[in-house]
Amino acid sequence: xKNDHTIDMTDGVILPKxxxxxxxxxxSGVLQLLFNAADVIIVGRFAGSxxxxxxxxxxxxxxxxxxxxxxxxxxxxxxxxxxxGAGNKRAxxxxxxxxxxxxxxxxxxLVLIGTVLAKRILILMSSPGDVIDLAALYLRIYFLCxxxxxxxNFGSALLRAQGDTERPLIYLSIAGVINVIINLVTVIxxxxxxxxxxxxxxxxxxxxxxxxxxxxxxxxxxxxxxIKKIKIxxxxxxxxxxxxxxxxxxGMIFALSNAIIQSTINSFGxxxxxxxxxxxxxxxxxxxxxxxxxxxALTFCSQNYGANKLDRIDRTLVxxxxxxxxxxxxxxxxxxxxxxxxxxxxxxxxxxxEAGMRRMKYICSLYAICGMMDVFVGSLRGMGCxxxxxxxxxxxxxxxxxxxxxxxxxxYPSDTVLYMSYPISWIITAAIHFLCYMIIRKRIRKRxxxxxxxx
Numbered sequence: 001x002k003n004d005h006t007i008d009m010t011d012g013v014i015l016p017k018x019x020x021x022x023x024x025x026x027x028s029g030v031l032q033l034l035f036n037a038a039d040v041i042i043v044g045r046f047a048g049s050x051x052x053x054x055x056x057x058x059x060x061x062x063x064x065x066x067x068x069x070x071x072x073x074x075x076x077x078x079x080x081x082x083x084x085g086a087g088n089k090r091a092x093x094x095x096x097x098x099x100x101x102x103x104x105x106x107x108x109x110l111v112l113i114g115t116v117l118a119k120r121i122l123i124l125m126s127s128p129g130d131v132i133d134l135a136a137l138y139l140r141i142y143f144l145c146x147x148x149x150x151x152x153n154f155g156s157a158l159l160r161a162q163g164d165t166e167r168p169l170i171y172l173s174i175a176g177v178i179n180v181i182i183n184l185v186t187v188i189x190x191x192x193x194x195x196x197x198x199x200x201x202x203x204x205x206x207x208x209x210x211x212x213x214x215x216x217x218x219x220x221x222x223x224x225x226x227i228k229k230i231k232i233x234x235x236x237x238x239x240x241x242x243x244x245x246x247x248x249x250x251g252m253i254f255a256l257s258n259a260i261i262q263s264t265i266n267s268f269g270x271x272x273x274x275x276x277x278x279x280x281x282x283x284x285x286x287x288x289x290x291x292x293x294x295x296x297a298l299t300f301c302s303q304n305y306g307a308n309k310l311d312r313i314d315r316t317l318v319x320x321x322x323x324x325x326x327x328x329x330x331x332x333x334x335x336x337x338x339x340x341x342x343x344x345x346x347x348x349x350x351x352x353x354e355a356g357m358r359r360m361k362y363i364c365s366l367y368a369i370c371g372m373m374d375v376f377v378g379s380l381r382g383m384g385c386x387x388x389x390x391x392x393x394x395x396x397x398x399x400x401x402x403x404x405x406x407x408x409x410x411x412y413p414s415d416t417v418l419y420m421s422y423p424i425s426w427i428i429t430a431a432i433h434f435l436c437y438m439i440i441r442k443r444i445r446k447r448x449x450x451x452x453x454x455x
Contacts, residue, residue, distance in 0.1 A: 007163025009303040010085055014315050017163075018300065018323065022292040024165035028156070029288030031169070031176045033281070042183045043197050044278070044346045058139045059280065061121055064259050065114060065143075067251030069106040069150050073099065073157040075244020078302045078381060079236065080161035084222065085306025091236065092222035096158055097229045098236040100216075103154035107147025114143025124263075131270055134194045141198030148202075148209035155212035158223060160299055171211035179204035246386035250377075250393045257398040264405060264418055272415055275355025278346035282339075282356075283363050286331040290371030293324040294378040301382025310445055313383065317437070320375045328368025335364045355415070362419040366426065373430035376437050385440050392436060396429030 007017055076099035083092035118139040122132050156168040179200050186196025216225035265276050297320040304312040335342065343356040377389045404421040 005159075005162070005164035005166060009081075009163060009300045010307040010309055010312065014300070014312065015319050018293075018296050018316070018319055021160075021163060021165055021299070022296045022323070024169040025160070025292035025295050026289050028165070028169045028172050029291060030285060031172045033284055033288055034176050034180070041346055042187050043194060044274070058122075058135050058142070059277070061139060061259065062142060064252065064255035065110055066146070066149065067255045068248035069103065069110075070153055071246075071248020071251045072102055072106070072240060072244035073150075073154045074247045074298065074381065075240035075242065075386075076102075076154060077157040077161050077299060078243045078384075079239040080158055080222070081299050081302035081382075082306035082384075084162055085303035089222040091239075092161075093224070094233040094236040095239060096216070096223055096225060097231060098233045099154050099158060099240060100151065100213075100225060101230045101232055102237075102240070103150040104147060104230070107150040110146035110150075111143055114146065115140045118143070131273070138194045138198045141195065141202060145202035145205040148205040151209040152205065152212050155209075155216055158216065159212075160295060161302070162223060163299075167215055168212065171208050171215070174211065175204040175208035178207060243381055243384065243386040246390035247381060250390040253390070253394050253398045257401045260405065261401065261418060261421070264409070265415065268415055271349070271351050272355045274347060274349070275343070275352045275357075276359050276415070278343050278352065279339075279356035279359040279363070281346065282335055282342050282360065283367065286328065286335060286364065286367055287370070289331055290324045290328050290367070291374060293320045293327070293371065294374040296320055297375050297378035298382050301379050305383050305444075310441070313379065314441070317375065317379045320378070321372055324371035324375050325368045328371045332364040332367040336360055339364075358416050359419050362416065363422055366423040369423065369426040369430055373426055373433055376430065376433035380433070380437055380440060383440060383444060385436075388436050388440070389433065392429060392432045396432055397425050400425040400428060 007021055009017065009021075076095055079095045080092045080099075083089070083095065119132065119136040122135050122139070152168075152171075159165070159168055182200035182203055183197050186192040186200060190196065192199070213225065216223060217227070219225065262276075266273055297316055300316040300320075301313045304310075304316065339357050339360045340353055343353045343360075346356075347353065377393075380386070380389050401421045404424065405418070409417050409421070
């Protein structure tokens, strides 16, 4: 029986399929951000700038803690997509059950770490005394929903491997509406502040996780999830780790550099913290729109790599780069032009809005380069190359930003000089990723032609 939710990525015209695949991911990313944006907006408008700074400042900590497992979900996506492309349903099924097992165990581990170490982490990041208690409360509540967050992200990655980006969007829409409703009730009616928005986020995350698990259990074929079969398969684990572990480490490197920058932002006080948090929320909407094309390149390249169709990998990369560049330029420009209006949604404090505009001017104007950098990474991972992008990111993202803080920023200590480290690191890292792609592509083509001669 034909599955209407799948996309054949190994045959036909690429561009329409890329758009069909990418658009639901884009909307899903926006909705997932609304979980946090609803927290930030509602708490900023109804609980004050201290609560806004508390909620906004913990985002980098959350990202740092979950990026390793999100990277492993990428490994699951690549492994399943490659097996589907190669027609190996048994291996795909083993990967599905192993991936879900990893998400559950990883989520429970993060609950333990996050709830115990929340305040200590905030102290290490130089969180101000007038914010730290509220930030610790929100962080502890948020970490209670880590199992649900990881299960949803792993489940979505598995569905994307066969081209299904619609159902994760539907499930996230349902959870998103519930999140906003609970936010409004707990903060405005019951005056629960930070605790209320944290509780709303936790409830919505568990709802989205339940829906994705139910979907996989009802799925037919390679992606069918049998609760009794959830366990670690050594061969599947090796396939996930081969791509997912370097991807996760790379994500942690980016998150670590962002955490260091956040701790430096914290030194400027709660006003700059609040402005940066609001601007970062707006920027993240642009990022997830661009990231949908990274996901597309990752999955399309994985399936075509499994099917030994290198020419389609090349065409996928070209179209993905065109689409991500256009998205970054249009949305980044629009964000700068309407920045004051957008920031006023988060806070009515004029100083907070000014602080946010200073950040957006440097980040949004060149954000397209960040998206193009990520698409190169997605293509490389889709071809099974994940260690090299990790190393490049270690040098290009973390290294350059730390060097910038130690040299240029130390001479000219201002928030604008600090924000300049982002576009500079994107430009250098994107250029190196492009060179890596050309080298890896040449090696793979040579290997494939060698196989053809043997046959």
